[in-house]
Amino acid sequence: MLQRARAWFYRLRMKARGIQQVSDDYRLLKAGQPLTAEGWKVPSAAAWQHREFERLLGDVRSGNPRIDFQIAAEAIKATGHDNPRIIEVGCGSGYYSEALSLLLGRRIRYVGIDFSPAMVSLARAKFDEGEFLAGDACHLPLRNECCDILLNGTSIMHIANYRAAIAESVRTSREWCIFHTVPLVARRETTIMHKLAYGQRVVEVVFNQTEFESMLSESGLVINRTFQSIPYDVSEILNEPSWTVTYLCRKR
Numbered sequence: 001m002l003q004r005a006r007a008w009f010y011r012l013r014m015k016a017r018g019i020q021q022v023s024d025d026y027r028l029l030k031a032g033q034p035l036t037a038e039g040w041k042v043p044s045a046a047a048w049q050h051r052e053f054e055r056l057l058g059d060v061r062s063g064n065p066r067i068d069f070q071i072a073a074e075a076i077k078a079t080g081h082d083n084p085r086i087i088e089v090g091c092g093s094g095y096y097s098e099a100l101s102l103l104l105g106r107r108i109r110y111v112g113i114d115f116s117p118a119m120v121s122l123a124r125a126k127f128d129e130g131e132f133l134a135g136d137a138c139h140l141p142l143r144n145e146c147c148d149i150l151l152n153g154t155s156i157m158h159i160a161n162y163r164a165a166i167a168e169s170v171r172t173s174r175e176w177c178i179f180h181t182v183p184l185v186a187r188r189e190t191t192i193m194h195k196l197a198y199g200q201r202v203v204e205v206v207f208n209q210t211e212f213e214s215m216l217s218e219s220g221l222v223i224n225r226t227f228q229s230i231p232y233d234v235s236e237i238l239n240e241p242s243w244t245v246t247y248l249c250r251k252r
């Protein structure tokens with residue numbers, strides 16, 4: 001309760017000073033409102049996300065990685081592959097290519113895909129450890145079973161057609177799918193909100209945990225391990241606790 005009140009006052013102070021947060025102005029999507037994701041394609045959003053993660057990548061370089069970077073690497077290690085071909089869907093400006101290589105302690109075979117041309121061109125300019133492609137998670141420009149690990153990089157939450165994105169993950173991976181940092185609630189049904197991400201309006205899906213796990217199973221996946229990811233509190237909007245989990249799944 002106290003924490004929620006503090007968060008509310010903090011946001012109020014920021015608003016009064018005209019300071020915008022990385023994630024701001026969450027609202028429930030009302031019937032008939034567009035399922036907008038185009039905000040991710042705006043160059044200023046790509047540049048802002050990149051600036052934020054340059055700082056976090058600095059922490060990875062200095063041996064102090066944030067928990068989401070750590071558990072992405074742990075989930076990859078848990079597959080037991082020593083040199084897997086990894087495809088990250090929703091790679092943003094590509095910083096996971098370097099972070100994973102640092103955390104796994106070797107060069108990795110990595111391809112990053114994002115549907116935002118602005119993100120992809122930043123990734124190509126900034127990172128040379130991977131290959132970067134433009135493509136939509138719901139229609140991946142990839143052949144069947146072309147990688148060992150399909151890593152959904154904190155993007156399933158921004159894809160209104162999440163069932164198609166899960167099906168595409170299963171199609172394109174030979175063995176493993178990782179859904180990284182999935183926002184969950186226990187009681188309310190899967191809920192679509194919208195918010196400002198890096199100053200641009202995008203959708204954000206918070207999944208009912210049982211529904212999400214059933215969907216994984218119906219898509220032909222078995223949950224192998226779960227990892228707690230970064231804190232995620234939208235209880236002010238949803239009126240119940242919310243959190244994030246990274247799922248390591250194997251194809252049945």
Ligand SMILES: C[S@@+](CC[C@H](N)C(=O)[O-])C[C@H]1O[C@@H](n2cnc3c(N)ncnc32)[C@H](O)[C@@H]1O
Nearest residue numbers: 040090091092114115116136137153154155158
């Ligand atoms: C929250 S960022 C995650 C970036 C990075 N993977 C991370 O974990 O920090 C979400 C990314 O997903 C991308 N994205 C959203 N919808 C997508 C879609 N349908 N297909 C591919 N990428 C998408 C956005 O452009 C954005 O770069």
